[in-house]
Amino acid sequence: MERLKSYAFVLPILLLAAxxxxxxxxxxxxxxxxFATMALAVLGLAFVWGFLGVLSLGHAAFFGLGAYAYAIxxxxxxxSSFAVMAAIAVPALxxxxxxxxxFFGRVSDVYLGVITLCVTLVLYNFTSATADPSYHIGAAPLGGFNGITAVPQxxxxxxxxxxxxxxxxxxxxxxVLALVYAALVALRRSSVGRIMVAVRESELRSELLxxxxxxxKMLGFSVSAAVAxxxxxxxxxxxxxxxxxAFDLNQASQFLLWVIAGGLGGLAGPVIASFVFQYVSTYLGTSGVNTxxxxxxxxxxxxxxxxxxxVPALWGRVLQFRRPARRVQAFTPSARAVESGE
Amino acid sequence: MDQTIVLLIAIANNIALLTLISLGLAIIFGMMRVINFAHGEFIMLGGYATVLSANHGINLWIAMLVVAPLTVGLIGFVVERLIIRPLYGQIITTMLATWGLSIFLIGAVTTIFGNTVLGVSAPLGNITIGVYSVSIYQLVLIAITAALVGACLFVLNRTRWGLIARGTVQNPTMASAIGIDPTRVYAMTFMAGAALSGLAGGLLAPLSGVIPQMGAAYIARAFVTVISGGSAMVIGTLSAAGILGPTVAILSYAATPVIGEAALLLLAIGLLRVLPRGISGLWQGGR
Structure with a gap:
């Protein structure tokens, strides 16, 4: 029962699909x-930031790489089947x-955020500068600032x-949104996922164990990139x-905003927040206020x-969501070590 | 021969540009451990202050060297009070808050001044070296940057104020025990850093013009320079700019500026793999 509950958010999504x-x-x-594709992208960030404590400010880079890989x-x-596979593989690699x-250079959290952001900005500048027809991959021109148009569905x-x-x-x-949500919940409940939460709680303890x-960290980072x-x-x-x-600062900051607003440590919250904020954004866009x-x-x-x-606590009460991160702590190696050792 | 001189000027120019856009960020990061994501927008505000005051009849040099740093310094004062101080010590949270500030400032400037390029023309004209023509203003920019670096080093190492600031960074508790208010020192530092960013924006405005999104063009380079430099604020930034600047200059010259920027990032990532604490990690122990 407990286990089924953590997958419950799949139901409203599937209902909407039906x-x-x-x-x-x-x-x-x-x-x-x-909205759903953006919600899917934010799942990746909510996962790697909320469960692993890795704040990647360059989530938009992976989103954009996937988008370009699909188009090309x-x-x-x-x-399109191969294209979707390529769009998962390229950002993951x-x-x-x-x-x-x-991660193997052991740069600090702050540097990690800054570097991932810089990667995104450089990709933005690079793709913007490919207007010349000589920039093409096979039959696909990169198109510079105008991007690639008329991409097949x-x-x-x-x-x-x-x-x-x-x-x-x-x-x-x-x-796909529902499936990826369920897969990430399953990953978090697996032993690998529990170790990831342990890493978030204390890197040193996890390492000593x-x-x-x-x-x-690299595994979680790649999973989030593949999802994006x-x-x-x-x-x-x-x-x-x-x-x-796809690579610009607006995109990058939207992902951040949705995770912050939806609640760090959960997956359903950011998805809901993404739908709400995208709706608000469209509304503001038509009303002339600067978004x-x-x-x-x-x-x-x-x-x-x-x-x-x-906010998540409030939403939890209204919508009967639980914040999984808190509970899982009791099952992480680090917490168990504390209970038995001290 | 002429070509060599021009290339050397381009290299010096790149080093100066990297130093200029990074100095304010480096001082705020080095002294307060605050990553200011609104750094690019501080540069942008400095640019706007210069262009607007110059277009209202103020002498361009005064607009660049006085109005821009003063305006942004004051904005920095307010920002420190409202956003930085409540979050002090929480690096990641501060980063996110200044990220929000950055977007907010872009939105605010777009709303007030519109999404168009404003500009002033670069002063001083050109000189010719053989068949090449070099803008005198770029040479002045190199000189001003050198003077700024010298001034920062002097203030930090040779004045009472610099001593107090360095002491507070090393041990805030001890500093407050001998009667120094760390909060005030941090506020002053943030203001100084913001003023330097504003000055950079003011000096760059004649070269590129100003638009609300112009910060994004600089922040990648500024961040990369500062984190490659590490915790020694001025010297670290200068040495990082000294390594990264020529690389960018040569690659931009041989290929395109975008390749140059990508190489800058790759070089910095490689550098951090070897020296996780940046170049200043070479001569500083742990901190």
């Missing part, structure tokens, strides 16, 4: 598909290389001519477009009032 097409117009479906592969191969330098696996309808794409986005902290890459692929497939804005101004102020407020401790 009834969505009969409730919303075409425009709404595309918009919610968009699908244009060259005309088959990139994160392993980057993670090797960061998802098609039925094996049949490149048969594109999926908007309703099916909508359902796929939500089902014989776990290679660097390896677990998958989200990037779906985002590009839904929009038919990818540009340097940077509003969201910047919200981030500062959340951080300053330390609402990140309060």
């Amino acid at each position: 009834i969505g097409p009969s409730v919303f117009e075409m425009f709404g479906l595309v918009q919610i598909s968009n 592969t699908v244009i060259n191969l005309n088959e 990139f994160s392993v290389v980057l993670g090797y330098f960061l 998802l098609n039925w696996p094996g049949d490149a001519e048969q594109f999926l309808e908007v309703e099916t794409t909508f359902r796929i986005c939500l089902i 014989g776990y290679d902290v660097r390896l677990y 890459g998958l989200a990037g692929a779906l985002f590009t497939a839904v929009n038919g477009y990818v540009g340097p804005s 940077d101004l509003v969201f910047g102020a919200i981030i500062m407020l959340f951080v300053l009032l330390k609402v990140r401790e309060r």
Whole structure:
């Protein structure tokens, strides 16, 4: 029962996937598909930051890499299944290389955040500077600031001519969101996940117990990159477009905002926060208020009032969510060591 | 021969630029262990202060050298009170709060001044070296940066104020026991760092013009320089700029500026793999 409860958030997502097409117009479906892909991306950050304590400010880098990998592969191969795989593999490999330098170099948390952010900014500048037609990979021009346009949508696996309808794409986005959510919950409940939480609680203790902290951090980092890459692929497939804005500071700060607002240490909270804030963002965009101004102020407020401790607790009471991180502590090696040893 | 001189000037220029955009960040980070994510926006505000006051008839040099640092220094004073002080000692939380501040400032400036490029023309004209033409203003920029570094070193190492500041950084408890208020020292330090960032923005404004998002163009380079430099604020930043600057200059010259920037980042990541505490880790023990 306890175990089933932690997967309960899957149900509302699947319900939305089931009834969505009969409730919303075409425009709404595309918009919610968009929201879902972003929610998927934020799951990766919520995982690596909330469970492992690794604050990657460059989550947008992996999202963007996945988006570009999908666009380039699908244009060259005309088959979206391979493209989605490439979009998972490219950011994951990139994160392993980057993670090797960061985690095995044992740079501090602060430096990790700064470097991942700088990687994102450099990717942004690089993709923005590829306007010249000589920058192309196979048949796909990188397009500079305008990005890659007219990217093919998802098609039925094996049949490149048969594109999926908007309703099916909508359902796929939500089902993938639900599946990844469940997979991350399962990962956290596994022994590997418990060690990850232990690493977050105390790196030193976990290390003294014989776990290679660097390896677990790199693993979690790559998982988050793979999730972000998958989200990037779906985002590009839904929009038919990818540009340097996938890497920009706005994108990076949105992910942060959603995790802070949704509650660090949970997965459902950030997903809900992402839907809420994206809706607010679209609303503000049409009303002419500057979104940077509003969201910047919200981030500062959340951080300053330390609402990140309060909001999830409040939501927990309203929506009957539990904050898993607190409970899991009792099962982590570090906590057990304290109980028996002291 | 002429080409060598021009390349040397480009290298010196790159070192000066990296130092100039990093100095304010380095002082705030080195003294307070605060990563100021709004650093790029402080530069941007300095640029706006310069351009707006110059366009309202104030002498350009006064606008760059006086108005910009004063304005941003005052903004820094307010920011320190409202955002930095309540979170002091929590590095990650401060980082997130200044991130929010950065976005907020971009939004605020966009709302007030619009999303357009404002500019002033660079003063002083050009000189020619053989067939090449070099802007005199860039040479002045190198000189000003050198003077700034000298001034920072002098203030930190040779004045009473610098002694108090360094003492507070090393041991705040002891400093307060002998009657120094660490909070005031931190506030002054943050203001000084903000003023330096504003000055950098003011000096860069004639070169690039100002837009609300211009901070993003500088922060990657500034952060990379500061973390490669490590905890020795001025000397660390200078030596990091001395290593990274020529690399960027040569690669930008041989390939494109974007390749230069990517190489800057790769070099810094490689450097941190070897020296996790930055270049100053070479001559400083643990801290």
